[in-house]
Amino acid sequence: MSNPEGQVDPAVIPPLDAALLHLSDTELAFLRSAITEDEEQLKKIVSDVQARAYAKYPYPCIRAFHFVNLMMETNDIYLAVLEAGKKDPTHLFLDLGCCMGTDVRKLVHDGYPAAQVLGCDLRPEYIALGHELFADADRSPVRFFTSNVFDLSPAPAAEDGAQLMSILDPSAAISDLAQLRGALTYVYTGALFHLFDEETQLGLARRVAVLLWRSRGAVVFGRHQGLREAGYIDDHLGRTRYGHSETSWPRLWQKVFTELEGQEFANRVVVKAKLVEKFRQVVPNELSRTHMLYWSVQIV
Numbered sequence: 001m002s003n004p005e006g007q008v009d010p011a012v013i014p015p016l017d018a019a020l021l022h023l024s025d026t027e028l029a030f031l032r033s034a035i036t037e038d039e040e041q042l043k044k045i046v047s048d049v050q051a052r053a054y055a056k057y058p059y060p061c062i063r064a065f066h067f068v069n070l071m072m073e074t075n076d077i078y079l080a081v082l083e084a085g086k087k088d089p090t091h092l093f094l095d096l097g098c099c100m101g102t103d104v105r106k107l108v109h110d111g112y113p114a115a116q117v118l119g120c121d122l123r124p125e126y127i128a129l130g131h132e133l134f135a136d137a138d139r140s141p142v143r144f145f146t147s148n149v150f151d152l153s154p155a156p157a158a159e160d161g162a163q164l165m166s167i168l169d170p171s172a173a174i175s176d177l178a179q180l181r182g183a184l185t186y187v188y189t190g191a192l193f194h195l196f197d198e199e200t201q202l203g204l205a206r207r208v209a210v211l212l213w214r215s216r217g218a219v220v221f222g223r224h225q226g227l228r229e230a231g232y233i234d235d236h237l238g239r240t241r242y243g244h245s246e247t248s249w250p251r252l253w254q255k256v257f258t259e260l261e262g263q264e265f266a267n268r269v270v271v272k273a274k275l276v277e278k279f280r281q282v283v284p285n286e287l288s289r290t291h292m293l294y295w296s297v298q299i300v
Helices: 025-034 039-056 078-087 102-109 124-134 161-168 198-211 248-261
Strands: 093-096 117-121 143-146 186-190 219-225 269-283 286-299
Touching (some): 025 039, 025 102, 078 219, 093 102, 102 117, 117 124, 124 143, 186 198, 248 269, 248 286
Parallel strands (some): 093 117, 093 186, 186 219
Antiparallel strands (some): 219 286, 269 286
16 A cells, blocks of 8 residues: 655745754763764764755654654653563564654663564665664664555454564564564554544554554553644644544544454553643744644553
8 A cells, every 4th residue: 555644745845954953861862872972973973864864755753853852762651661571572562653763772772672672664764774873784683674554454363373473583584564463562653643634543543453462461652743622733734634632542542442352352442642732843933832642552
């Protein structure tokens, strides 16, 4: 299936702005340890990678340097996922829409077993640029691959113990999301759902759900732009994007798991969603108020 994102008129794409690079102390410390201790050289490397990524795919998150911000660990459930992963080496973790893979590299840095961490993006250029950014193409223990989630059938996955055991082998090659059906204990999706309209987001949720292992404690979590009242986002690039609210987001996941597994199973799915107000710069010298939805979906 082709990518269902809306197209953008090149005339409305804003230029890059180096002043948008903002790193917390934690982010700076991680990047210095992972890339270079020289802060000026670090900024040069980051800006060079940004320019090449933006020339190919001018996403606002690339312009805002979010590919080097540590977004995953700001989710309330992150520490619980991290600690559970440290205790059980069978817990496969996938960052779906991983971009350049900064979040999953930090996850491994924090102690999650690298052999059970996967990063997937639609864009092979992002995977390659991530390896350039961190200079680890020949030594990264994280298994990165490219795949289109919309090519995945939304039909329920049958349990396949043999396939799961083969995937747990850190030397196993992963090249398609279909290999991971029903195998993942944890799935993270950052800044992914908000790229699409309402119906496409529902289809995406169905596909993410079929990747999830039907075990107590399995979690899907993430963050993306939301609204106080669900509806279409006023997009400065003219894209058709839907924003869920704190109440509509749980309804979406209840619908998905009811369709896939029935009402009794859906009653075991706990969805938490919290809308946080943020400010962002979308055009030079102008701040815009936006809201980010931080959420988790957990089987209990």
